Amino acid sequence: MGKARKKNRTHKKVEEGENPNAPKTPKTFVMRSGEVGHSVMGLVNDIRRLMEPNTATKLRERKNNRLRDFVAVAGPLGVTHFVILSRTEHGTNMRISRVPRGPTLSFQVKTYSLAKDIIAMQKSPKSPGLEFQVAPLLVLNNFGDSNEMKLMSTIFQNMFPPINIQTMQLADARRVVLLNYNSETKHIDFRHYNVAVKPVGISKSIKRVITTGVPDLQGFEDISDYVLRGAFASESDVEDGPESTVTLGQDFVGRNNRRQDQRAIKLVELGPRMELKLVKIQAGMCDGEVLYHDFVKRTPEELKAQKAERQKKSQEKAARRKTQEQNVVKKKAEKAAEKEAHRLATGGAPRKPEDDDEEEEVDTKGKRKRAAQDEGEEEEEEEEEEVPEYNDSDDYSDMGDMAHQFSDDDEEEFSGEDDDQMEGFSDDE
Secondary structure, eight states: OHHHHHHHHHHHHHHTTOOTTSOOOOOEEEEEESOOHHHHHHHHHHHHHHTTTSBOTTOOOOTTOOHHHHHHHHHHHTOOEEEEEEEETTEEEEEEEETTTOOEEEEEEEEEEOHHHHHHHOSSOOOOOSGGGSOOEEEEESOOSSHHHHHHHHHHHHTSOOOOTTTOOGGGOOEEEEEEEETTTTEEEEEEEEEEEEEOSSOHHHHHHHHHSOOOOTTOSSHHHHHHGGGGSOHHHHOOOGGGEEEOSSOOSSTTOOTTOEEEEEEEEOSOEEEEEEEEEESSSSOSOEEEESSOOOOHHHHHHHHHHHHHHHHHHHHHHHHHHHHHHHHHHHHHHHHHHHHHHTTOOOOOHHHHHHHHHHHHHHHHHHHHHHHHHHHTOSOOOOOOOOOTTSOOGGGGGSOOOOOTTHHHHOOSTTOOOOOSOOTTO
16 A cells, blocks of 8 residues: 555646656754854854745753754655854864765854844845745855865755756856865855846946936936936946956746846845864764764874774674673563463463463454554555655765764864863763
């Protein structure tokens, strides 16, 4: 029955024009960890706004929430990435993790500006319209060829939906997220812009007539005075540079932005604005082996010793698991023996092997009956949403090339002004 319903849903998607084999749209949970304060909470809300529509804008975290709680609901909700912001005595930190098995990138937020601060600095701020109904485009600049740079760029790319040049509509290019890496300072400049177009080769007065259609003639005796005022405008108002002028391949949003028209591209910053520094990369979900650390370096002898220590811990863990399984079997046998002794003490007949087989059969029938009832309840539902599966097709092959230089003990040994320890929930809590 389950396979038949899944097949019918697939046929329905094909009839509606949706490709069932298309890659899943990435979704991101943006959350805080611990007490962060009013300003960092505003940054969390701004990043949620930036990631729309593929995020939970009204996500609320509670004090008793743990990381495993969010991981448990990430699968059914189709969440692929976590962005976790926390605050310590050394500053603000941000972690970006791939759900459910990592890797995790840890950043220090050197400086940041909220969206409201960016808008307050603009002379003529624009109210946002329908830009946030479409995911932004991602532009990566100056990311090098090192292993950590490749992994970092891959994580950022997989946070946003892929672009198909053949089927993409020009009207969907409404916003841009720009990440620029500065090789000298090792900082990443994070910017968020709105994409707008405007006519070229005409004065500001004519642009206002073309774009709005309602010119303000107050203070002018004639429309010619309003138009001729462009002769006294600045050079930047009269004409835009050729480097920013393009020919529209499709109709774009806005008034009179038709195909084959010459328009100048204008980027209006929306915020937030951040300056990030990569601190470390962990192989797991906010834990696990440290693949890269910006401050701590290890010698070959230390690496060899750490590898032996990890193998020893893995063997001890496997031995404990085996011992626990043996204890469970032993306790079950003791419980069955006590039950049989009680039966004999109360005058009951000794238990035969046929009785065990009969009890197993009855239990199996009961399970089948309950399963049939559950299946009948599912069939009564008219539409059943398909639980999205995790897509492990992301290319993280570069992680294998990284030297396994660190262990989980690095956080304890690392201290000082550049301490990157993250407070808040972790997978161990």
